[in-house]
Amino acid sequence: MSRIGLRSSHYGAVLIALAAAGWLTADEPGGRSLITFEADIAPILEARCVKCHGQDKTDGGLDLRRRFTILKGGDTGAAIVPGKPDESLIVRRIERGEMPPKDEGRLDERQRSLIRRWVAGGAPLANPRELPLDDAEAAHRVSETDRRFWSFQPPVRTPLPAVTGGDRVRTPIDAFLLARLEAAGLSFNPDASRDVLLRRLCLDLHGLPPTPNDLEQFLADDRADAYEQLVNRLLASPRYGERWARHWLDVAGYADSDGYLAADRPRPEAWRYRDYVIQAHNDDVPFDRFVSEQLAGDELSDWRRADELTPEMTRQLTATGFLRTALDPTYPGYTEPNEIHQVISDTMQIVGTTFLGLTIHCARCHSHKFDPISHRDYYSLQAFFLPALDPARWQPSEVRGIVMATDVQAARIREHNQKADERINYLNAALGDLVARFRKKRIADELVATRGAVDPALLEKLTEALAQPVEKRNAEHKSLVARHVPTLAVAEPDLAARYTDFKEEAERLRAAVAAEQALRRQPVVLRGLADLDDRPPTARLLIRGDYTKPGVTVETAVPEVLRNGDESVVISAGYKTTGRRLALARWLTEPSNPLTARVQVNRLWAHHFGRGLVPTLANFGRSGVAPSHPELLDWLAIEFVRSGWSIKAMHRLMVTSTAYRQTSAVDTAKLAADPDNVLLGVWQPRRVEGEVLRDSVLAVAGKLRDRMFGPATPVVAQSDGSVVTGDDDAGNRRSIYLLVRRSQHLTMFDLFDTPMMEVNCPQRNISTVPMQALVMLHGPFTERAAVALADRIQSATPGDDSTRIDFAWRLMFARSPRASETQLLLQSLAAIEQDHLAARGDAATDVDRIAARRAAWTQIALVLLNTNEFVYIH
Numbered sequence: 125m126s127r128i129g130l131r132s133s134h135y136g137a138v139l140i141a142l143a144a145a146g147w148l149t150a151d152e153p154g155g156r157s158l159i160t161f162e163a164d165i166a167p168i169l170e171a172r173c174v175k176c177h178g179q180d181k182t183d184g185g186l187d188l189r190r191r192f193t194i195l196k197g198g199d200t201g202a203a204i205v206p207g208k209p210d211e212s213l214i215v216r217r218i219e220r221g222e223m224p225p226k227d228e229g230r231l232d233e234r235q236r237s238l239i240r241r242w243v244a245g246g247a248p249l250a251n252p253r254e255l256p257l258d259d260a261e262a263a264h265r266v267s268e269t270d271r272r273f274w275s276f277q278p279p280v281r282t283p284l285p286a287v288t289g290g291d292r293v294r295t296p297i298d299a300f301l302l303a304r305l306e307a308a309g310l311s312f313n314p315d316a317s318r319d320v321l322l323r324r325l326c327l328d329l330h331g332l333p334p335t336p337n338d339l340e341q342f343l344a345d346d347r348a349d350a351y352e353q354l355v356n357r358l359l360a361s362p363r364y365g366e367r368w369a370r371h372w373l374d375v376a377g378y379a380d381s382d383g384y385l386a387a388d389r390p391r392p393e394a395w396r397y398r399d400y401v402i403q404a405h406n407d408d409v410p411f412d413r414f415v416s417e418q419l420a421g422d423e424l425s426d427w428r429r430a431d432e433l434t435p436e437m438t439r440q441l442t443a444t445g446f447l448r449t450a451l452d453p454t455y456p457g458y459t460e461p462n463e464i465h466q467v468i469s470d471t472m473q474i475v476g477t478t479f480l481g482l483t484i485h486c487a488r489c490h491s492h493k494f495d496p497i498s499h500r501d502y503y504s505l506q507a508f509f510l511p512a513l514d515p516a517r518w519q520p521s522e523v524r525g526i527v528m529a530t531d532v533q534a535a536r537i538r539e540h541n542q543k544a545d546e547r548i549n550y551l552n553a554a555l556g557d558l559v560a561r562f563r564k565k566r567i568a569d570e571l572v573a574t575r576g577a578v579d580p581a582l583l584e585k586l587t588e589a590l591a592q593p594v595e596k597r598n599a600e601h602k603s604l605v606a607r608h609v610p611t612l613a614v615a616e617p618d619l620a621a622r623y624t625d626f627k628e629e630a631e632r633l634r635a636a637v638a639a640e641q642a643l644r645r646q647p648v649v650l651r652g653l654a655d656l657d658d659r660p661p662t663a664r665l666l667i668r669g670d671y672t673k674p675g676v677t678v679e680t681a682v683p684e685v686l687r688n689g690d691e692s693v694v695i696s697a698g699y700k701t702t703g704r705r706l707a708l709a710r711w712l713t714e715p716s717n718p719l720t721a722r723v724q725v726n727r728l729w730a731h732h733f734g735r736g737l738v739p740t741l742a743n744f745g746r747s748g749v750a751p752s753h754p755e756l757l758d759w760l761a762i763e764f765v766r767s768g769w770s771i772k773a774m775h776r777l778m779v780t781s782t783a784y785r786q787t788s789a790v791d792t793a794k795l796a797a798d799p800d801n802v803l804l805g806v807w808q809p810r811r812v813e814g815e816v817l818r819d820s821v822l823a824v825a826g827k828l829r830d831r832m833f834g835p836a837t838p839v840v841a842q843s844d845g846s847v848v849t850g851d852d853d854a855g856n857r858r859s860i861y862l863l864v865r866r867s868q869h870l871t872m873f874d875l876f877d878t879p880m881m882e883v884n885c886p887q888r889n890i891s892t893v894p895m896q897a898l899v900m901l902h903g904p905f906t907e908r909a910a911v912a913l914a915d916r917i918q919s920a921t922p923g924d925d926s927t928r929i930d931f932a933w934r935l936m937f938a939r940s941p942r943a944s945e946t947q948l949l950l951q952s953l954a955a956i957e958q959d960h961l962a963a964r965g966d967a968a969t970d971v972d973r974i975a976a977r978r979a980a981w982t983q984i985a986l987v988l989l990n991t992n993e994f995v996y997i998h
């Protein structure tokens with residue numbers, strides 16, 4: 125009895141304590157009064173929250189289905205602090221009316237109070253062994269539907285479709301395209317003529333028109349595979365790399381300057397990466413290696429511990445310039461966190477659009493609104509790059525770089541320089557002694573001259589005073605000097621002017637110092653990226669992308685929707701490096717990666733055919749456009765990997781297809797059935813890019829220089845605001861070698877859609893604006909080119925104007941003129957010539973006639989440079 129009484133009174137006390145602490149549900153008198161997660165809270169969350177915070181979606185990174193997931197929390201960290209409702213995010217967001225979001229309707233008074241009191245009471249569970257979530261916890265951010273989206277699934281090889289017009293099928297590409305055309309009652313256009321194909325191929329593969337020689341050679345080649353041979357020749361030429369590297373540099377966002385702030389500082393070493401890209405294309409470096417070198421070239425070899433850098437190591441280190449293209453205004457003394465984080469996020473955007481073809485960067489401030497990429501995914505991916513781009517140990521743009529020396533070489537260089545410095549110090553000391561000695565002598569000489577004798581004590585004092593630079597002399601020094609030797613000059617040049625033996629000895633010492641200085645060794649500092657060491661910093665999610673609001677810590681991980689079981693990425697650290705970027709590169713270049721190969725073949729396709737199979741080249745997500753020919757895209761992606769990731773093999777495949785070889789003639793039936801030419805029943809003509817136009821103009825004018833590689837040719841801003849290059853050997857190099865200054869964009873490029881790099885340019889616009897015609901007709905660049913072109917036409921062909929016109933047509937358009945064109949041109953030449961001579965009247969001399977002739981041809985040349993036929997690929 126007493127025991128029971130004791131018990132009940134004990135219970136009573138506990139109940140009172142619990143009630144005071146708010147653990148009891150007031151409106152549920154007696155019986156079960158403890159608020160537990162399972163009985164009271166889960167149903168509310170299930171009904172009102174879990175659709176956004178659970179199985180299919182985890183907004184804010186928060187899963188509200190279990191107590192442990194609530195404790196773990198979302199982007200901001202733990203969503204409850206048991207016992208402290210006022211510090212619990214969940215309570216705060218609910219009571220402020222923010223959750224559920226307004227249009228979902230607020231929780232009622234009872235629900236709000238239950239949640240507050242549950243937290244206040246320590247957030248208890250009814251069953252201490254909480255139910256696990258159905259699947260691995262991590263698997264909950266992404267639904268099965270998300271995973272099934274086409275671009276997240278590995279490519280599948282489908283058998284080639286059957287077609288009726290089998291004689292038009294040259295490659296599997298043709299089978300896929302023709303099947304769709306036939307289904308729409310259409311077919312390919314007939315093959316284009318050889319001259320058209322030659323010009324098309326040259327502009328496409330080299331970015332330059334064919335020469336009259338090329339034309340002659342190709343037309344005369346009667347081998348059955350003349351076309352394939354031509355393709356091989358073009359792919360083997362160094363001009364190919366110069367053309368296709370440009371496409372890649374767009375994607376990489378290449379520029380030779382840092383960006384907007386201050387003086388848009390130049391990046392003097394950036395060109396080495398540009399040259400790497402050109403050479404890699406010419407060498408047909410397999411694309412998987414190309415990717416790995418650019419993401420992790422510094423982690424591909426143990427270069428720091430090698431005896432010396434091999435050319436291969438140097439190449440791979442240079443490739444990491446890819447990760448240094450982002451606009452970067454930081455410099456020593458200016459490392460604003462804002463700018464630092466912008467550099468990191470721009471780099472992420474470049475990586476995401478280049479290799480994954482996804483707008484990963486949209487998940488920087490909030491989970492992606494269209495694709496299943498969470499806020500956390502973004503920061504998990506960023507974690508691969510943090511060991512190199514660590515905000516806490518930031519290296520400003522011009523300081524960051526890879527010193528091109530192994531540890532052994534660097535130590536040797538240090539030792540070498542130390543010795544040189546010792547000798548320099550010794551020589552400088554000797555020079556100092558010499559100066560001191562002669563200074564004293566000079567003062568003594570002066571004292572003898574002015575007072576006939578030297579007082580040794582005064583000499584010492586004056587020597588000491590004059591040894592000080594004027595601004596360092598104290599009052600006593602000054603008065604001494606003023607009293608005794610007010611006008612005496614004892615600097616080195618004064619002494620040298622007076623004493624030849626001093627002069628000779630000082631010169632000898634100075635020369636020796638300069639010689640030693642020249643012996644000091646300064647290794648190149650590459651504009652590349654390497655980890656700062658093998659200790660990765662802690663990676664945190666930044667809430668809403670705000671660096672002042674770090675959230676939960678994250679581990680390196682690829683976006684969850686692309687994770688394939690647990691295997692995802694395996695990281696192993698190397699010497700002074702974390703190995704993270706290499707692990708990411710390995711994952712990207714796994715043949716099973718659903719995106720890498722697809723994104724790249726699609727890019728190649730778009731350049732050859734004018735439109736991607738996926739038209740949004742850098743967006744393979746839900747907000748991108750679905751592929752027009754999914755089976756063909758998959759077939760190409762698989763073929764790409766099978767070919768050993770050979771880009772040249774893909775070019776061959778694409779340009780030898782019937783689809784590529786057909787004419788561009790428009791036929792009304794096709795236009796009606798397929799107005800956007802999605803089915804590719806017509807070869808789509810297109811205007812050449814700014815660079816190709818410039819290079820073509822220089823080429824036909826005979827001005828183009830073909831020197832490859834090396835530092836960029838400067839561009840010059842003129843007083844009228846236009847930006848040009850010099851008309852000299854350097855200024856007439858191919859466009860890819862011109863300086864890409866973000867603040868000084870070549871006017872010609874500005875007008876013809878060459879991108880100004882803000883981040884990168886995965887896809888160019890093609891615009892047609894009146895300024896283009898104005899600059900092409902009246903600009904100094906085309907005017908100069910027209911003069912050179914006219915002279916070339918006139919001097920290249922002796923004989924009459926008809927043969928000249930013929931030459932001009934072959935040079936500019938890779939074909940012979942039609943009779944009507946020759947006729948028209950002859951008349952125009954005569955008319956312009958007459959105009960010029962009319963002014964001279966009967967007094968016209970032979971010199972006048974020659975000048976009139978030249979003027980006429982110059983005018984014609986300018987018109988030819990402005991024809992659609994020259995500016996378009998047909």
Ligand code: HEC
Nearest residue numbers: 172173176183184186198199200201203213214217223224
């Ligand atoms: C219609 C969708 C939706 C519903 C329903 C919803 N939320 Fe949210 N919740 C969000 C979104 C979106 C965010 C992220 C943006 C933000 O923080 O405002 C978020 C964020 C949160 C966060 C902050 C997470 C963090 O770590 O930053 C908490 C806490 C939260 N919700 C609690 C709740 C609770 C509790 C409920 C139900 C009572 C609820 N939410 C219902 C959409 C929803």
Ligand code: HEC
Nearest residue numbers: 483484485486487488489490491492493494668669670747
């Ligand atoms: C620098 C931060 C930041 C980046 C980067 C960012 N957003 Fe947003 N976005 C916001 C903010 C802030 C809001 C408004 C609050 C919200 O809805 O989360 C918002 C809202 C939105 C909305 C409307 C909200 C809704 O639910 O209807 C869409 C759509 C959106 N963003 C799409 C994108 C896309 C697409 C990208 C990438 C191209 C992107 N955002 C990149 C900060 C960003």
